[in-house]
Amino acid sequence: MDKTTASLAEAVSGIGDGATVMIAGFGGSGAPIELIHALIDKGPKGLTIINNNAGNGHVGIASLIEHGMVDKIICSFPRSSDPVAFNEAYLAGKLQLEVVPQGTLAERIRAAGAGIPAFYTATSYGTDLAKGKPVAEFDGKSYVQERWLKADFALVKGELGDTYGNLTYRMAARNFNPIMAMAADVTIAQVSRIVQPGDIEPENVITPGIFVDHVVEVAEPKQEEVLIREGASYP
């Protein structure tokens, strides 16, 4: 078995028009910038993007939006230090937004990965975000029914990845990566270094390779935060 892919372009080659794509990361931390940029190069249209945020500056998800490739964003917090790409598209009516409480977003993704079609949570009870959703009482408290959230593809960023797809993460860059890797039909991981099976101690594997389909090496990945401070734009 060898899940490694030689190029970023090859790694994203299966993502076509209308796909739903989970993009991991929290702001720039853990964001697979090089995979996103490879997706921009490929240029599919009508994408639904699932991320905690909605892009910042003119790189990564913000650049996907600026290239008119995104129809809908599902996120918890579309604000950022420089949200101009999202704001312009959203206020012009070109971009649908589904705001999901952050814990509900994470749990909907986790539930999809675990084969749980719906669950109940206290979060959002009595608020506008619970409108139209079934409510039930358990042990005297009211809860809102939420459904799983699946995707066709997940783009994730790891630190080490072996040829079986086992992944590690660096510090708080872990965030949405492990759960998104579980929730998509096809999970594509960029990692700083590809290693051989056994090079990652089994105790240190965070995402087991069963959740990962393709691994591509990006030896010195860019940090979105650094790119934004430099005023970078892509392409």
Next chain:
Amino acid sequence: MTLSLDSIKLTNAQIAWRAAQDIEDGAYVNLGIGFPEMVAKYQPAGREAIFHTENGVLGFGKAPAEGDEDWDLINAGKKAITLNPGASFFHHADSFAMVRGGHLDVAILGAFQIAQNGDLANWSTGGANSIPAVGGAMDLVQSAKRVAVVTDHVTKKGEPKLVDRCTMPLTGVGCVTRVYSSLAVVDIADGHFILREKLPAISFDDLQSVTGGELTVDGSVADLIVPEQ
């Protein structure tokens, strides 16, 4: 009212100091983005709180020196942080299991409006061109063991933020139990605002006049005295 609130009210740092005095040793605490983050600076000596951030860190410490930032190590406000000994990393679903499973002792957030029944509005003004952004607020307010608010007592226009009923979109229902404002400390129980502490410079009647719901008193009202910060 002839009294100028601006001349007597507490600064945000002072409100944060007051809120910090109620955080017990050993508490697991989440602080909202922005002003509530200041609470961490005023931990009383001899007490140790462990701070949680939604993006998957328990036990973070101070901001790093400029130039020492590692952008894989940030908090929910996307600011660079450092780690204290004993810190841990975890993924987002575990992070919110800590929140939604009722494991956090205290959550301290900002507010647009707080109602006397404990309802909180702090995520969307509901305006036509406003962009809604909720983050982790709805999770925190429904499931932390104690939910407190730090806030100015009135809006920039002078309107009460403590109200009889929220008119803005709710973040959570019946969730807030204590408000640390720029003028007072107010508890919420059984559908009432209960005044616990107020600045000595403001009378009860003047405080009531800038509060949108009835202030009740249960026992004595202490002076709210906060050192300069």
